[in-house]
Amino acid sequence: MSSTPASPDAPAEKKEHRRVLEALSGLILGMFVSMLASTVVSSSLPVIINDLQGDQTAFTWVITATLLTTAISTPIWGKLADLFNRKLLFQLSIVIFILATAAAGFSQNPETLIAFRAVQGIGAGGLAALSQVIMADIISPRERGRYMGLFGAVMAVSTVGGPLLGGVITDGWGWRWNFYVALPVAIVALVIVQSTLHLPGREKRKVSIDYLGIVLLSTAVSLLLIWVSLAGDSFEWWSLTTALMVGGALLAAVLFVIVELRSKEPLIPLSMFRNATFTLSVIASIATGIAMFGASVFLSQYMQLSRGATPTEAGLMTIPMIAGLLIASVGVGALITRFGSWKPYLVVGAVLLTAGSYLLSTIHYDTDFTLVSLYMVLLGAGVGMTMQNLVLVVQNTTEPTKIGVASSGVTFFRSLGGTIGVSVMGAALAARVTDLIVERKDDIAAAIASLGSEAPKWAELLQSGTLPKVSEMPKALRIVVEDIYANGISHSFLIAVPFAVISLIAILLLPNKPLTRMTTTERAQAAEADLATVSVPEGMSVLTATGSVTLPDDDHQAGTSRR
Template sequence: MTTAPPSASTPTRSMSHREVLQALTGLLMGMFVAILAGTVVSTSLPVIVADLGGDQTAYTWVVTATLLATAVSTPIWGKLADLFNRKLLVQLALVIFVVSSAIAGFSQDTTMLITLRVFQGLGAGGLAALSQIIIADIISPRDRGRYMGLFGGVMALGTVAGPLVGGFLTDTIDWRWNFFIGIPFAVAAIIMLQMTLRTSTVRRDRVRIDYLGMVLLAIGVSLLLIWVSLAGDSFAWASVTTLAMVGGAVICLAVLIAVELRAAEPIVPMSMFRDRTFSLAVLASVSVGVAMFGTSVFLSQYMQLARGATATESGLMTIPMMTGLFVVSTIVGGLISRTGAWKRYVVGGSVLLTVGLVLMSTIHYDTPFALVSVYMAMLGGGVGMVMQNMVLVVQNTAEPSRLGAASSGVTFFRSLGGTVGIAVLGSVLADTVVNEMERRQSELLAAVATDGSGGAAAMQRLSDGTVPAVRDLPEALRGVVESIYGDAVAHVFLVAAPLGLVSIVATALLPNLPLSRQTSAERAGSPPQGPELDPQRVGDDVRR
């Protein structure tokens, strides 16, 4: 059955300048909530997992569960945005986030927490995809650069404030408040969007939802990501379980491709991969996802387990990276709007990202923090130059009728890269720590001998695989454990570094097409969803 041709767009009154800026504020607040959901627990994870009696696998899964749900749901939200009212969808995503966050704060064990993190990820996937899509309806690709400061600022604020606020709440009140802190922002975003956002909805007499595609996508990607997360820990890489999970994932994804080629409204239109810009942007986004999400998780472990910082201190110690992201994305965004040139910046960002990963692989537990800060700033700057611009470049060439699918496609693969990256790098970290503890067994035993029964009890906890509370360890044992974790985290960055080379090649091969001065609504011939006057004046309003 085919989808009936769309009829005329629903008429809407044009939004004024003030209304556009208010709507943009609501969308940015939604983006802030999505980022906050992924970062607020990063510095608190050692405390949360220890309090709930979890191990390194649980530590990794608290983060991976959210990214997994975000990755799987993002293309679904994106396709729904091409079929239904985008305003309603983004508000629904916020409601899902609010409810799941409230319940997550009452978790009694890691299983319950991980389950609620899945629902948080579903809401965050909708926010990540729909915010980008609606912004494309309001601001043209060429003019969007001058707003990059706002995007970068929200991203930096959420990524910095999340670990900082989360650490502060954990140290002063209780880690459970990490899940309550985003609720007021989500409620405010819902209200603001309801009052200010008006979108043009293309009416369809019949809408065909690709339910089979949704199910196949969810099962195939989930099986693959769960296998990557658990292999080597819960079961061997070469095992019957691996064969079953990988085989099931391959079959589901193969059937998905066949279904999508025939579907009237495919969740993931296969024709998009024939577009060189989309395919290369997807490839680059995978490596950016690893750098963005992986570093935020493992940097917190480095700060707390290798440098003995508290949760609050580790949040403060990641500020150099986010400052680099904010400053560089703001400057580059302005240059792109002024000159229209974008390719030199995304290629340069890929190079900077790769150099940052390599330099981070040289850190130890006693590396001067000023030097670590420089490395983090370089890594953040590279991410800031590439991440948002990949979405921009794809939206610039995407057909308006497939804007949602194309935008969410890039976001999906970025989230996928982050999810796989955290799972794989988490496994690498765990294996490296175990190997280092075995290699330095004599040092650990000597440290235990100096502290008697206290050292023996601490050593037993380490042997059980429990994430240690380094600040509570005996002094002699603490120094050895910090050294082990410092080297292990550095090894994680070394493993991730080759992905930076992939991003360099992908961005270098992107077609250097000029940026359009029309919004997606204008290209589609819909009633304007943004101001009717020159977008330059909107930029002037923002600066004022």
């Protein structure tokens, strides 16, 4: 009996796979640090805001501040990645992120916490943008699916483990230790990145940074998000303040477009929007960001404020959503690598995203948790199928010299969508809760009256506007408060549904182009070789990717002059 001989390419393939895994180890650990430092506080935020005497607006802004600076800084990091050393930029983003995270642990009021969270977002923007760009340097789009599955797995583990760890830390040692836990992991990540990540050299060129574009983009995004967050609370939706903020945002956006059209090194080259794949992926990414960030923020709040869970319990209760994300991300990544087809998975993901968002808008405080878990699985699977693969599709069709801005562009609009989504959903939640408290004042009064000597304490707490710690409330009052917050949170999820539908339409319209097997570096080298072959006339010695081709010398001078 004869055995089938091993493929002669098998050892080379294994060696290449090992090389890629070594290079990715630092990236993966860096992303893990970023995700862990972000998610470890998610389950404890209601406790943090309660301890710092903040309200629902402060709760929303602790999240929004990070998302805002992440969104603003992402295209900046992406542009810098096309101009400077990508490895050094990645290490710098880790340092910024971790220092800001540690500083946040010393916060004494919501304003300080929000400020440090904003700085944290600058580092997070670099980690998000640069990890995608560096992956494109060392892995081809066709092979990238299974490695992106690893990133999905890390995201899922940190998203599950973060809230669980945060809950245990908060319940055992206090919430401030949530901000210190990532420091030792970050040091290890920096060492591993330095020792394992070796990127191909790139040709040095003179660079210019679009500082005016950075200022205008930051102004437009900031004004828009501050308006969305504060309108209806600090000032009326229809007011002079609204007119000034919206008008200022629109003016800054128009000026940004004008500057980008004239800039030598634009922050976001507007010519990329001529590419249908890029434009449609951007539209789809906005909806994905709204669903992803909105769910991660408000599901934890739902578990604690509508089901009376502790931070640890809230982390455990969101596992179904992360399980859906993990299975979908890893499974679909492997399928894309094996078969080369990507569009059917994105379409299914968009359908699941829409279904999950809608079903979560129907939950109440007493909804069967089995159903809530099913809804979370659907939403998680939708995010897992779409989030990373939209970046993959864009990188597949983008010029190698613009891979940084293209990758960060999709990530930017996803972060922007998430930021706007959290702001709008938070504003809608705060307004809905306020209205419901007024509508149900008789029920609240009756519940407080039944508490005897404890009544004044709970009445003062509710009147202060501070987020309540529902798990510690007396049962009579807790049921009313849980119902109010469940109604408000489910109402806010309804906002994500139309965006998910738009995402589905955009994905259906995406051109179904096959994935290339060349890395960004190889594509750049091939493009240079093609350019040399096309621009050098017959009769020259041409150095191509496969070697030197020597042609007759009689036309050498002509070729030199034309070059």
